[in-house]
Amino acid sequence: MFNPKWVLLDLIKDCKNLRIFRQIHAQLVTSGLVYDEFVTNKVVEFFANFVEFGDYACDYMKQDNTRLSSFPLNSLIYGYVGGDFPQMAVSVYRRMVRDGFVPDLFTFPVVLKACSNFSGSREGTQVHGVVVKLGLLSDLYVQNSLVRFYGACGTFPSAGKVFDEMLVRDVVSWNSLISGLVKAGHYGEAIALFFRMDVEPSITTLVSVLAACARKRDLGMGKGIHGLIERKFKSDLVLGNAILDMYVKNGCLCEAKKVFDDLPVRDIVSWTIIITGLVQSNHPRESLELFSMMQTSGISPDGIILTSVLSACASLGTLDFGTWVHEYIDQRGIKWDIHIGTAMVDMYAKCGCIEMALQIFNNMPQRNTFTWNALLCGLAMHGLVHKALNLFEVMIMSGVKPNEVTFLAILTACCHSGLVDEGRKYWNKVSSKLYNLSPKLEHYGCMIDLFCRAGLLEEAVELARTMPMKPDVLIWGVLLNACTSFGNAELSQHIQDYILDLDPEDSGVFVLLSNTYATSERWTDVTRLRRLMKDRGVKKAPGSSVIEVDGKTHEFVVGDISHHKTEEIYQLLNLVNSVHHEAHLMHPF
Numbered sequence: 001m002f003n004p005k006w007v008l009l010d011l012i013k014d015c016k017n018l019r020i021f022r023q024i025h026a027q028l029v030t031s032g033l034v035y036d037e038f039v040t041n042k043v044v045e046f047f048a049n050f051v052e053f054g055d056y057a058c059d060y061m062k063q064d065n066t067r068l069s070s071f072p073l074n075s076l077i078y079g080y081v082g083g084d085f086p087q088m089a090v091s092v093y094r095r096m097v098r099d100g101f102v103p104d105l106f107t108f109p110v111v112l113k114a115c116s117n118f119s120g121s122r123e124g125t126q127v128h129g130v131v132v133k134l135g136l137l138s139d140l141y142v143q144n145s146l147v148r149f150y151g152a153c154g155t156f157p158s159a160g161k162v163f164d165e166m167l168v169r170d171v172v173s174w175n176s177l178i179s180g181l182v183k184a185g186h187y188g189e190a191i192a193l194f195f196r197m198d199v200e201p202s203i204t205t206l207v208s209v210l211a212a213c214a215r216k217r218d219l220g221m222g223k224g225i226h227g228l229i230e231r232k233f234k235s236d237l238v239l240g241n242a243i244l245d246m247y248v249k250n251g252c253l254c255e256a257k258k259v260f261d262d263l264p265v266r267d268i269v270s271w272t273i274i275i276t277g278l279v280q281s282n283h284p285r286e287s288l289e290l291f292s293m294m295q296t297s298g299i300s301p302d303g304i305i306l307t308s309v310l311s312a313c314a315s316l317g318t319l320d321f322g323t324w325v326h327e328y329i330d331q332r333g334i335k336w337d338i339h340i341g342t343a344m345v346d347m348y349a350k351c352g353c354i355e356m357a358l359q360i361f362n363n364m365p366q367r368n369t370f371t372w373n374a375l376l377c378g379l380a381m382h383g384l385v386h387k388a389l390n391l392f393e394v395m396i397m398s399g400v401k402p403n404e405v406t407f408l409a410i411l412t413a414c415c416h417s418g419l420v421d422e423g424r425k426y427w428n429k430v431s432s433k434l435y436n437l438s439p440k441l442e443h444y445g446c447m448i449d450l451f452c453r454a455g456l457l458e459e460a461v462e463l464a465r466t467m468p469m470k471p472d473v474l475i476w477g478v479l480l481n482a483c484t485s486f487g488n489a490e491l492s493q494h495i496q497d498y499i500l501d502l503d504p505e506d507s508g509v510f511v512l513l514s515n516t517y518a519t520s521e522r523w524t525d526v527t528r529l530r531r532l533m534k535d536r537g538v539k540k541a542p543g544s545s546v547i548e549v550d551g552k553t554h555e556f557v558v559g560d561i562s563h564h565k566t567e568e569i570y571q572l573l574n575l576v577n578s579v580h581h582e583a584h585l586m587h588p589f
Helices: 004-014 018-031 037-048 051-062 070-081 087-098 107-117 121-133 140-152 156-165 171-183 187-194 203-216 219-232 237-249 253-262 268-280 284-296 303-316 319-331 338-350 354-363 369-381 385-397 404-417 420-430 441-453 457-465 473-485 489-499 507-519 523-536 566-586
Strands: 544-549 552-557
Touching: 004 018, 004 037, 018 037, 037 070, 070 087, 070 107, 087 107, 107 121, 107 140, 121 140, 140 156, 140 171, 156 171, 171 187, 171 203, 187 203, 203 219, 203 237, 219 237, 237 253, 237 268, 253 268, 268 284, 268 303, 284 303, 303 319, 303 338, 319 338, 338 354, 338 369, 354 369, 369 385, 369 404, 385 404, 404 420, 404 441, 420 441, 441 457, 441 473, 457 473, 473 489
Parallel strands: none
Antiparallel strands: 544 552
8 A cells, every 4th residue: 555654754864956846845744754752853864964954954953843852853863973964963053052952961962973073172161061951961872971071172281171070981981081182192190190080990990091091101000901801801803902002012022012012803803003013113024924924914004004014015115015005096096095005105115216296295185294205305315416405496386384304304315415505505594493492312413413524523513512311322433534534643543532422232333343353453452342242241232234026025134044045045146246256256346
């Protein structure tokens, strides 16, 4: 039997524009179904998908809201909360109140959530006033919503006041304040509040506190909470990821890998945390190995993890792998954002593909300081000095503000080409009122190297002497080599005597002096230094090199024979040396 109600409901479900809905609305009015609550609920679901229909939705609900319960009206507001325009939820709320709708206990938490989502501090404070006026402030659900709202907006005095005045608090109350403190960067306060809790913490509580420990670099507290979780909580993926993130952020990669290996299930978040952590901790090769494992596990990478993989490729110079990632992004239709674009520019620039880096850079609709830095560092690294300096001026004219990394790239470019006057000019800009940046050790080292290359030893020594931080062994090494090159024996001896007082545990100090003595054929001093290193237990870090073959990286360390093809490698090296030796005998000159 034909039933117009179900026909109209199907039409509402398939409706895609307001013009067609107006026709459906007319049918609802003529059939009387406009007052059917079930139909109204379906209409509300329709309106929630189209934020641009907000005003028409209010007109629809206004037609006879005296016959309706507050449920569809609250549902309409809630429908707009999670979308891209939560402000519409507040607009609908205001319009409906103006039209006679009386909000209830279920209305205010929804409206306050909308205010939280767009940091509507003024709007939420007005809602708080209405709550007080209607005498609904004693409701726990409303109180928790107020605490969450003020926390999301960073208004912690107000959040704390509402929290302190609550006669009853549940775990949601504590979670709302703790998570708000964590999001605002008040990690110590969040941890302290956790220890004040007089209710059993939930998984949400522990995730927030672990995040605070991760960002505060509080490893001891993080380990303590990890122990609490193992004693009292069942295995949970969200908690496992939070523990993993805490160890990664604290630089404890061994513990992080153990947590990762023990996870019964891993999602994209788990893989992203460990792979990104390895990249940021300067373990790019291990990160690429894990990325390959992730692919075999059946999880498809997203833009976030691919950005980290590109950074690993840039660090290792693995162009084949980086190009594969580029093709994968294009083939899978992964959206290019500023992070992927910047990582792509960085990868191609560091791998020496400057033209490709420039092409991607020029095609990016948006660029930030990090994007410019990636290109400038690549240009400086590969000796394209004037291109780097010209692009720096373009960067300034485009309104992008340089940072310390930008100036390091420019000073490096000047250093590699011996552009002393330009180097001085940019050095003066670093700490000028226009940029107000603080030069780091690397900046001083770059300028000292520039002066040394130009033979300006007195200027180099004066800059090293007036540095706000102690020069490291690399800076003294630059000065020492310059003294040797320009025949300044007196200054060289003074620096040699000073270097040994820098860091007696740093093998670089001993290696530097040993090489200096060897160059001067002071073999007795070389022997003395090596004996001193042995007595102090100082070991020189072994040299290593990385090579890419068929998209896979291989690292070789001095003295290490663990590679599965070591025998074939040495056979080939011996063959190459033999051929080279024979060629030298045949053509000694």
